[in-house]
Amino acid sequence: MVTDISFESIKHILSTVSNTELLESIELAFLHYSNQKAVVPPVGTISFDDPRGDVHIKYGYILNDDYYVIKIASGFYDNPKQGLPSSNGMMLAFNQKTGVLAGILYDQGYLTDVRTAVAGAISAKYLAPTKVHTIGIMGTGTQAKLQLEFLKGVVDCRKALIWGRSQEKLVAYQEAMTDSGFQIETTLEGDNIAENCQLIVTTTPATEPILKWSDHLTGTHITAIGADTVGKQELDLQIISKADLIVTDSTKQCTRHGEIHKAFNQHLVETNSLVELGQLIEQGKITRKENDLTICDLTGIATQDIQIAKLILEHK
Numbered sequence: 001m002v003t004d005i006s007f008e009s010i011k012h013i014l015s016t017v018s019n020t021e022l023l024e025s026i027e028l029a030f031l032h033y034s035n036q037k038a039v040v041p042p043v044g045t046i047s048f049d050d051p052r053g054d055v056h057i058k059y060g061y062i063l064n065d066d067y068y069v070i071k072i073a074s075g076f077y078d079n080p081k082q083g084l085p086s087s088n089g090m091m092l093a094f095n096q097k098t099g100v101l102a103g104i105l106y107d108q109g110y111l112t113d114v115r116t117a118v119a120g121a122i123s124a125k126y127l128a129p130t131k132v133h134t135i136g137i138m139g140t141g142t143q144a145k146l147q148l149e150f151l152k153g154v155v156d157c158r159k160a161l162i163w164g165r166s167q168e169k170l171v172a173y174q175e176a177m178t179d180s181g182f183q184i185e186t187t188l189e190g191d192n193i194a195e196n197c198q199l200i201v202t203t204t205p206a207t208e209p210i211l212k213w214s215d216h217l218t219g220t221h222i223t224a225i226g227a228d229t230v231g232k233q234e235l236d237l238q239i240i241s242k243a244d245l246i247v248t249d250s251t252k253q254c255t256r257h258g259e260i261h262k263a264f265n266q267h268l269v270e271t272n273s274l275v276e277l278g279q280l281i282e283q284g285k286i287t288r289k290e291n292d293l294t295i296c297d298l299t300g301i302a303t304q305d306i307q308i309a310k311l312i313l314e315h316k
Helices: 007-015 019-034 110-127 142-151 167-176 190-196 237-242 251-257 261-265 277-283 302-315
Strands: 003-005 044-049 052-062 067-076 087-095 101-105 135-138 159-163 183-187 199-202 221-224 245-248 274-276 294-297
Touching: 003 007, 003 302, 007 110, 007 302, 019 110, 019 142, 019 274, 019 277, 019 302, 052 302, 067 110, 067 302, 087 110, 087 302, 101 302, 110 142, 110 221, 110 245, 110 277, 110 294, 110 302, 135 142, 135 190, 142 167, 142 199, 159 167, 159 190, 167 183, 237 261, 245 251, 245 277, 251 261, 251 274, 274 277
Parallel strands: 003 101, 135 159, 135 199, 159 183, 199 221, 221 294, 245 274, 245 294
Antiparallel strands: 044 052, 052 067, 067 087, 087 101
16 A cells, blocks of 8 residues: 655654754665665766756665655756745655565655754764854755754854855845754855854855855865766866865765866865775764865765655555
């Protein structure tokens, strides 16, 4: 029998799952991927120019698991102008042994948003400096809000500096985050993020760098989540070339269409210098030097979708 789970039910179920359980589940997603205990074909991508948008189709299975999962997630970036969310999509879970459809998760992209934010928290857990005085968020959308929510569980800092492209969007962000527990300041200048923040998360669909190289970035960790298709880029190439450590969720994906793909194509980054997040989780938190600059490039991998879909089905 197929289980249909509505958007409202998915949000309710997730509200009953602790952040700790979510973190552990998504950490397993990275471990399974990097330990080659999953089958994950290349990502399917459909891009649109007018209006701007992209659709990602991610699918696969974890060996000896209950399900294989197909996830369709879209981002149409002009939707907010029409009062619509930029994200949408759904997940389909099939019995791994029989191929029978087991569940339809009408999540409207919400599960993708959550598992991405959890991945950002995992990145900070293993890579962020011990002392973070200010968290920098570049972007004002859904992911810019969720990243802070999940960072609460892994970073003590409660001061955030938010960069946006317009004062209107920054004001709306502040209003939406009134009860976040963070002291929030805003800026229209990307240089302010580099100068003041020791943990930076970039969350935009930018195609040109929004964060430029600065000596202030030494001693900083950057989690880059916006670049997930060819052509997107949030970080100046000089930042990537000067990084002491670059971590990927999937080296194969990141060198094809992640934040580092342009640097990789220009031979500024070599695959043998990259570490996957699953490998890092297995090794444990890194020992940072005071001036280390670290980057985590997150493109989103199917095992994350499998793990969060399983959580919903197990708690339904």
